[in-house]
Amino acid sequence: MFEKKSGVLLIAGLLFFAIAFLSNGLVPILMYKNLKEKTAEELVQGNGNLRYQFEDLARRYPESFKTAFGTPPEETAAREAWLNQKCADALRRGRNVYVGEGCWHCHSQFIRPVSNEDRRWGPVSKSEEYQNELQRPVLFGTRRVGPDLCREGGRRSNDWHAVHFFKPTMLSEGSPMPEYPWLFDGSPDKPNERGFALIAYVQWLGSWQESYPYYKDYQASNVKDVKLK
Amino acid sequence: MSADVERERPRHEDLVDERLVSWYFLAALGYMFISMLGGFLMGFQLIRHNPLRGIELLSPGRWRMIHTNAIAYGFLANAFLGALHWAVPRLALRPVLDRRLSYFIFGAWQVVVLSTAVGIMLGQAQGLEWGETPVWIDPLALAGLLLVAINFLAPIVRLRGPMYVTLWYFTAAFIWTFLTYAMGNFIPQYFVSGTSAGAVGGLFIHDLVGLFVTPLGWGLMYYFVPIMLKKPVWSHGLSLVGFWGLAFFYPLTGIHHFLYTPIPMFLQYGAVISTIAVEMVVTTVLINFFVTLRGATGALTNNLPIRWFYTGMVFYGLTCLQCAFQTTLTFQALIHFTDWVVGHAHMVMFGVFSMWLLGTMTYLFPRLLKTDWYSRTLCEWHYWLSALGIGLMSADLIVAGPFQGYFWASLLPWDVSVDFSIPFWAVRLVAGTMMFTGLLVFLTNLALTWAQARRAEEPAVLAAAA
Numbered sequence: 001m002f003e004k005k006s007g008v009l010l011i012a013g014l015l016f017f018a019i020a021f022l023s024n025g026l027v028p029i030l031m032y033k034n035l036k037e038k039t040a041e042e043l044v045q046g047n048g049n050l051r052y053q054f055e056d057l058a059r060r061y062p063e064s065f066k067t068a069f070g071t072p073p074e075e076t077a078a079r080e081a082w083l084n085q086k087c088a089d090a091l092r093r094g095r096n097v098y099v100g101e102g103c104w105h106c107h108s109q110f111i112r113p114v115s116n117e118d119r120r121w122g123p124v125s126k127s128e129e130y131q132n133e134l135q136r137p138v139l140f141g142t143r144r145v146g147p148d149l150c151r152e153g154g155r156r157s158n159d160w161h162a163v164h165f166f167k168p169t170m171l172s173e174g175s176p177m178p179e180y181p182w183l184f185d186g187s188p189d190k191p192n193e194r195g196f197a198l199i200a201y202v203q204w205l206g207s208w209q210e211s212y213p214y215y216k217d218y219q220a221s222n223v224k225d226v227k228l229k
Numbered sequence: 230m231s232a233d234v235e236r237e238r239p240r241h242e243d244l245v246d247e248r249l250v251s252w253y254f255l256a257a258l259g260y261m262f263i264s265m266l267g268g269f270l271m272g273f274q275l276i277r278h279n280p281l282r283g284i285e286l287l288s289p290g291r292w293r294m295i296h297t298n299a300i301a302y303g304f305l306a307n308a309f310l311g312a313l314h315w316a317v318p319r320l321a322l323r324p325v326l327d328r329r330l331s332y333f334i335f336g337a338w339q340v341v342v343l344s345t346a347v348g349i350m351l352g353q354a355q356g357l358e359w360g361e362t363p364v365w366i367d368p369l370a371l372a373g374l375l376l377v378a379i380n381f382l383a384p385i386v387r388l389r390g391p392m393y394v395t396l397w398y399f400t401a402a403f404i405w406t407f408l409t410y411a412m413g414n415f416i417p418q419y420f421v422s423g424t425s426a427g428a429v430g431g432l433f434i435h436d437l438v439g440l441f442v443t444p445l446g447w448g449l450m451y452y453f454v455p456i457m458l459k460k461p462v463w464s465h466g467l468s469l470v471g472f473w474g475l476a477f478f479y480p481l482t483g484i485h486h487f488l489y490t491p492i493p494m495f496l497q498y499g500a501v502i503s504t505i506a507v508e509m510v511v512t513t514v515l516i517n518f519f520v521t522l523r524g525a526t527g528a529l530t531n532n533l534p535i536r537w538f539y540t541g542m543v544f545y546g547l548t549c550l551q552c553a554f555q556t557t558l559t560f561q562a563l564i565h566f567t568d569w570v571v572g573h574a575h576m577v578m579f580g581v582f583s584m585w586l587l588g589t590m591t592y593l594f595p596r597l598l599k600t601d602w603y604s605r606t607l608c609e610w611h612y613w614l615s616a617l618g619i620g621l622m623s624a625d626l627i628v629a630g631p632f633q634g635y636f637w638a639s640l641l642p643w644d645v646s647v648d649f650s651i652p653f654w655a656v657r658l659v660a661g662t663m664m665f666t667g668l669l670v671f672l673t674n675l676a677l678t679w680a681q682a683r684r685a686e687e688p689a690v691l692a693a694a695a
Contacts, residue, residue, distance in 0.1 A: 002469055012397070012476035013404030017440070020411065020480030023499070024432055027343040028492060029425040037422050100352035102290030112489035114562040115638040127491040130423030137357045137417035138427040139489055144566035145275070147643050171279075174644060176275045176654075182285040202663065 007145035018089040038132040040088040043204070049154055054087045056158050057196055062188065067192040087200065094201025095134045098196050101180065108141030109205065122151035122211060129208070134201075146177060151206035163188045163200045242585065244318035249331055251597050253311030254590050256339060258522050258672060259302025261583070263346070265665045268297030274660040276651055278537060294349045294361040300578055301359060301437065302370075303342045308586040309445045310338070310377070313399065316452050320396055326383035334376050341370045357430055359437050360414050367414040374410055378403035382392035383597050394468045398448030401476060409433060425490045427511025430481030431492075431500075439479035439507075446473070446582050447514065449589060450538060454518065457535050457592070458525045467517040474510030478503045488561045501556050508553035515546050533608055540616050544580035544623075548573060551627070562637070568653065571632020576623040579615075579664065587615065587671070594675065603677035605669050614667030622660035629653035657668055 001007040058065045069086045072079045110125040111117045118124050130138055163170055166188035168177040181194035274289035281287045318324050325331055348363035355364050385400055413433025417426035455461050481503035488497050528535040540667045551573055554560050595601055602608050629650055634648035
């Protein structure tokens with residue numbers, strides 16, 4: 001058996017691989033099968049922190065916002081739905097930019113219960129936080145050149161992120177992070193669609209937390225004040 | 230009588246397509262060149278002196294992914310396929326299934342690797358470590374791996390009686406590589422998300438090393454080392470332990486990449502224990518090979534491929550020992566996310582498997598080109614620059630790692646850990662330059678050897694024409 005083709009093929013090749021997959025892959029899949037996977041739309045629903053940031057982007061960069069996402073409807077309910085949808089699209093797009101630029105190779109997205117990480121960044125990560133379509137495949141990450149990002153949302157303002165993505169050393173002297181001028185139309189106050197998407201995505205990270213850093217819960221009624229020229 | 234012997238031992242020319250072996254090796258070296266360029270770009274970025282900043286297609290983040298993918302799928306896969314086209318037919322005494330299929334696979338695989346590189350350069354990477362190949366290429370790559378398995382398994386399946394150790398490793402590797410690629414690239418992308426996807430992703434990262442690269446590498450060692458030393462491997466029993474131990478424990482280790490994540494703790498413990506078991510299995514394999522060397526240690530000085538191989542094995546021992554420590558939760562708390570892991574990865578991918586494959590090329594190119602190396606001195610330079618370069622790089626990063634870990638745990642501002650790392654990243658760039666220079670020396674030597682082979686051919690051709 002040990003030196004024969006059938007043994008090597010069937011036992012080592014197939015059986016042992018299957019045992020490993022069943023025990024290490026299928027077990028967590030079955031354990032979490034009742035945790036529903038949320039879509040990007042469901043993530044935006046009821047997340048006032050995130051909607052606040054998205055509308056802040058619209059307020060801060062009205063012209064660029066219109067170029068990237070179009071003009072919102074006039075009527076309040078329609079505008080609400082429009083903003084929700086655009087925000088969900090931005091999250092999906094932002095995740096693709098985050099992956100495509102390799103952000104996740106230098107920034108992790110989980111807080112461990114060791115090494116004082118909860119004191120530096122916030123609450124330790126839980127399974128349900130990752131049960132959504134933006135974690136396909138999951139972006140835990142394996143290296144930190146820069147800090148962890150899964151509690152990043154709301155820590156810094158949108159214009160901070162815009163300038164930082166454009167040229168990190170303008171805000172963080174000595175940062176080894178690369179520059180991403182292609183997320184902008186020439187200057188940090190003109191994000192393009194990808195730039196908006198990435199900022200929205202980063203502001204989403206951790207925005208579901210109760211201990212969300214700076215901003216009070218956003219009141220949905222404020223939306224009337226948003227003036228999109 | 231002699232006709233029987235003739236039939237039992239088919240001629241080398243009928244078994245091995247030497248031109249294809251050379252093509253694979255050249256493609257592999259080309260990708261190694263590209264991969265190292267990517268490494269340089271990221272290296273300069275880290276010490277904050279990237280001369281090409283702000284160019285979208287040359288973004289260090291994207292080239293970091295090209296760096297790893299070009300090594301895994303460009304260099305390692307191509308070099309392994311070349312070596313397999315030499316070793317498998319000679320061991321099975323039968324040619325591969327179909328030569329045209331071999332050439333088709335060669336072309337298809339280059340398309341896969343090149344489109345991976347272009348896709349990543351255009352920002353279409355998939356969020357799976359070591360599997361950043363854009364999702365639209367994955368089915369194509371998987372089909373390629375299936376064809377590879379069919380092409381090589383055909384001669385192996387027709388073999389009668391017990392198989393030699395090398396073929397156990399190869400046979401299992403063809404199955405495992407296909408299954409691993411399918412599992413890792415499709416399940417976390419299309420079927421599950423979150424923590425479960427993380428568990429599968431961990432399996433993928435580690436199976437790629439443990440079930441694709443490792444078995445093919447050890448298979449080649451079991452094949453070439455006895456041939457070069459002109460003596461059998463010391464213990465057949467230990468090679469059985471090595472293979473079956475690897476087959477059982479290696480697939481179970483994947484989750485050790487994500488310790489302290491929300492993945493259930495009992496699965497993390499399981500992965501830790503399996504990893505330590507792998508270390509014990511590895512020790513038996515190393516004992517077997519080093520005892521084989523007994524009485525033939527002179528080969529380390531005068532047989533260059535043997536020196537490449539055994540240097541790789543020393544690094545293998547170091548890297549597995551390191552792994553057995555770093556996989557424990559105590560070490561993980563400190564060194565996870567640091568450069569310690571990066572040093573480990575470089576020691577495995579370059580110090581072990583690239584060393585073995587470069588040694589294989591050093592051995593096979595003279596046989597493929599029918600001439601000695603143009604310069605033995607240049608071969609020595611290639612060896613020493615590579616060996617010292619990777620030694621320096623791993624040592625540098627492995628030392629930097631614990632410091633970074635302590636800086637982070639100390640809650641000092643993040644920038645402090647970055648400023649501290651800069652000198653280490655500068656040393657790493659020096660080490661990388663040594664390895665890159667080694668490659669350039671090798672390529673130069675190869676070009677000169679090639680020219681030498683052409684010159685040797687010409688008189689023969691002229692004589693034949695006259």
